[in-house]
Amino acid sequence: QTGSISGQVVDEKGQPLPGASVSIKNINRGTSTDEKGVFRLNAVANGSYVLTVSFIGYQVLETQVTVNGEKRVALKLVPNAQNLTEVVVIGYGTQRRKEVTGSISTVSSKDFQKGNITTPEQLIVGKVAGVQVTTNGGQPGSGSTIRIRGGASLNASNDPLIVIDGVPVSNATIPGVSNPLAMINPNDIETFTVLKDANATAIYGSRASNGVILITTKKGKSGAPSINFSSQNSIATVAKKVDVLTADEVRTYVNANGSDALKALLGTANTDWQDEVFRNAATTDNNLSISGTSKNMPYRVSFGYLNQNGTLITDKLERGTAGLSLNPRFLDNHLKVDFNVKNSLAISQFANQDAISGAVQFNPTWAVNSANSTYGGYFEWLRPDGTLNPNAPRNPVGAVRLKDDSGNTMRSFGNLQLDYSFHFLPELHANVNVGYDVSRGKGIVYIPAEAAISFSTRGNYNRYKSTISNNVVEAYLNYNKDISSINSNINATAGYGYYANRTKNYNFASYEADGKTVKSTPKFPFDIPENRLLSYYGRLIYTLNNRYIFSGTVRTDGSSRFSEDNRWGVFPSAAFTWRINEEGFLKGTNALSDLKLRLSYGVTGQQEGIANYSYLSNYSVSNNEAMYQIGDTYYYMNAPVAYDEDIKWETTETYNAGIDYGFLNGRINGSIDVYRKKTKDLLSVIPIPIGSNFSNQLLTNVGNMEADGVELAINAKPILKKDFSWDLGFNFTYNKTKVTNLTASYNPDYMVSVGDITGSTGNKIQAHALNRSPFSYYVWKQVYDESGKPLSGVYADLDGDGTITEADKYFYKSPLPKYSLGFSTSVSLRKWTLSTVLRSNIGNYIYDNVSSNLSSRTVILDATSGVVNNVVRDFLNTGFSANQYYSDYYVKNASFLKMDNLGLAYDAGNIARNGKMNLTISANVQNVFVISDYEGVDPENNKGIDYKFYPRPRTYVLGLNVGF
């Protein structure tokens, strides 16, 4: 006896859902709904079945049906507010969101930052608790500093490991492009997954202390080709200039205070040098992608063309990208093949950034151009005898216009990943991933002989070139088995990895502008720094009763950077996860859709930032500029190099406790994590007993650092209706890092000076010291008069010895924010979507080096150099007679609230009469506003020292997206 099942699938508002898949569990029958949401399954034997209905973005519906002849059903799906069955990428595998045991945050393409995004990491700015992405400035394609939980190192690297489609990418900078990630087209990226605690990261072993970012790129789709074209066109404007005196104010001041010689150096012009070196800059970014399936071969091809102008005149980046992804499945889906290649070519023109500070300082009473044609026709300071004043600042417009620094960089990276699940044992699958990442950068810096910036050396003609090649081989076996007899699941992974990084830096002679007269010749034609890593790793996840999850990982890494005795490091982790909402007492509670407790502990390592061969006793051979004359001959010098044969891994222990929660079917969800990180064997450049080695300092394993933090994320959908929805996302981070040891022998008074400042030689403004935040400012305490005006050169005599010496300095604040907050929201009403991202750092301080260097009487009246300069307007507040570099006056509170993005999008839907053509139009403003007490150009600064900062522009973007 047979019958049939038919019916209609509708959404939560009763609208039909076309294309939903409907299947009968256990008998391998299925179909999908038509455009009216209707389906029909014929010839079904009478009996009882479980019908499964699924549709992307909706919760899977399972319902019992009894067939006895014709059976009609009406099925209503409920949208997924939080997709707990969503698959999350973890190191070497995937896991369902609800089973994740580590502290992992995912940002997928729908949540990315919008607007003119040219490098991938900018997609997640402000989106993830515990992750700080700070763009390094407004230069086209300029990189960002990424810090996950504040980083774990002092002197080695604090950059996280970035893995794209399973291939760790090099963070080494290749010349000719400002940032290695800038070579990757953000439009090709599907998801960012940030691994934060040791349970998530420890499988990456020795490279995981600073967190891991997994990036997956977009893949081929099934079905007919779908074509997507997007175009973003924008204008970048200078959001804020440094507030300097006007030409009239300079004239007034100099005439009132300057010597006759200096008064004679005033011109009659009114030049705003910042206006002269900055501009409004247009950018166009166009992307085309085609994805579909051809003869069972899912594919995606993509092309991108970016043409971005910088706000500093002449600055430009042109980038073409092409990507191909093939994702065929063979042997009944037992063999999955993923093949990816991404190529890019960037052509850059790098503007001379000296003009940024030059424009602040240069005298506004003179016009840009001089009457005659020397020095390229630009006004320059001359000595009374008519020759170029060697000590004067240079015309910033001339400095930019007459320096041609152009580079081009090619990069190709790709991988072939084979995943085979064994026919005889489908629970076991083998995965092999072979990847490469090669890049080549080269360029020429040319300065003509007449340019004042290189006048004394008759111009400049230098070439540079280097190549980077990284190769990766990974192979692992994964066994995943439900053992229903004991209500358990076992998921085990074991693997091997090999990583080779090789850079070749070419050395060229440098020439004068004529390209013939040699200034210097290199001793060696090239250098090939190289390092390799060999790894074995394993992971076991045991799940009991679907609610108790025990997870453990171990990785052992061997690095070429260490001697045989220290070469291998072992990095374990363990975690326990309790899915509380699966417990009987909570089951069936609709209000609570997810509640999970995660506890983890693990050890990770860190070796980036260590020289490749620092354990070896070597001799360096001096170069052509460092020879010594004996008799009439100049000899190269062979020098023994300082080394530490005992150098080894830096290790970080991380304790993490977290809760994942979801209410109201996930309409409110999020997580809370608290952590403590303890780094030991901290790679620190420490003073060693002088005379014991061939340097006074050595990078060695001493030092400890601790960080405590809290992270909180909340996502909510207060309104979720067909034509009206509202999304909110909020994250909060508290992180406090302190140095707990710095020296081989305990000494509380010891500190390491860091943080070079501009303006005088050898001055450092920050220090690492015991029980302080790293990079704390170490300054003199300014004394103020009754009216609150700082007194020039008067400081508090903290040690009371009657004079102000280095001993009177004290620790005052640090550039690390105490709290970071991110807030994203979007409101959709019919076809319109309004969205914004806001971000705030609280408790971070900045050293205003622009003012400390360019706002004193000796700057405006520079008798030593024989010029008159402009000064920062802050000079009117201080009236300092000479520069006071070490005054705590210049350490400013840089807490801020920023609106990163404000966007409005209109989804026109299908605009073609025949066929399908979807159109979305969007308008965005980036860097909308900054609220901060800091009076400099931008309070957000990853080093905490503000000088020559390429301003982040305010950008107005108009975009359109067409889909076929």
Added chain:
Amino acid sequence: CKKDLDLTPTNDITGDKAYADFNGYRSGVAKVYGSYATPSNTGTNTSDVAGQDPGFADFLRGYWNLQELPTDEAACAWIGDAGGGIQGLDYNSYVPSNVLILGMYARSLYQISVVNEFLRESTDAKVASRGISGNDAQEIKYFAAEARFIRAFQYWLLMDLFGNPPFITEENKVGKESPQQITRAKLFEYVESELLAIEPLLKETNEYGRVTKAADWALLARLYLNAGVYTGTIKYNEAAQYAAKVISSGRYSLHPVYANLFKGDNDKNNPEVILSINYDGVKTQNYGGTTYLINAAVNGDMGPAGFGIPNGGWGGNRSRPNLPNLFGDYKNTKDKRAMFWGDTPNITDISVFKQGLAVVKFTNLTSTGATPASVGGTYCSTDFPLFRLAEMYLVYAEAVARGGSGSTATALGYLNLLRQRAYGDASGNLSSFTVDDILNERGRELYWEGFRRTDLIRYGKYTSDSYLWPFKGGVASGRGLEAHKALYPLPISDVIANTNLTQNPGY
């Protein structure tokens, strides 16, 4: 596969390769010497001494700053620099965290550790095992003796500046272990014994820039002259004896033109210099060395091109009034050693370069007025005299005047040789002299050559409140210094890192 982890650098070489043949020893001894001429093996932006501006850890710049800035001869305008370190020297307010003190101390010990490594590789057994024999092997023995002289020279300086520094020889192992501290008295014995031991091992004459027996005697003479300061036991007999050995060797004579001793081509036709540090604007670049001495003494107003530094002139160092006053009417004196610029000898604000007369004794121009080849128009080719005959005349005269055995008449003759060169005739000659006259004559003859602090201490004038200069002790009118200021503090970072060190008293 595990073999894949054994990687070696492309251009560096291992110790065995570095000393594989005689040329390797040549390059090794070049570093023994070059450590006091260059900041590092890789140009001017890196330093053998880590953690600070490469210019601050240059040998001559550090030596000169520590010997001249806290005295009546010089003051530096850059009081904001080096984290207050320059101000600390200008005002005699140096503290153990002063980076300039660290730079000098670390540079001296760095050169000593390079010497030690060279000596470890230069034993007879190692040289023989590398198949080097005959003249080459003999030359390596000379190299080794010269290296020991360089080490003794640096230890003498450490003893003079710091008193009780760490002590390492080729017997110590390379690693992280704390060296032992040595007392000033013991170090005196060591330096003396080394200099005496290598005397027979050194050459009588040698290539330009290399150590000879005369350099050994010259350092012994200097050492003995100050023995009272170092050990409490005077050795004026020995001082006179070794000064006389240099003088009577007949190998050196006064350069006929005083000014040419300090010019860009002073490596040529220079009969007076016993040992020099050699610089070159192209091949031996440095932001310290004579590049510093010349550039820091000139500012834009003075026309840097006129000093062979067309793109230089940093406007930092100039004299305090005491120095020109040694010449009396310094503008109209016949004494050609008075080489000053400017018209404001007094200093009321130490940060203003134009207060105090500029000293134009050192220049990068050659004796014919040419500018030597230089990258960027800043680096200088002028060599710096570490030992020259004139000093030996003065040591002899002072030792005799202080009661050492010798002839007062001979001493007077030596002084008058210097004065005749200075005046061009006998009009400046003396008929008699006192011990104090020698200090003034040293000021006129040897100013800005790195002697002043040692000289003032020997004469008891460095810390005294009866001999003052502007901003001595940080006070405009000058004041006496605490007695412990006659020694520099050991750098704080080394006192912490080296558990065997005890800080000098008073710091």
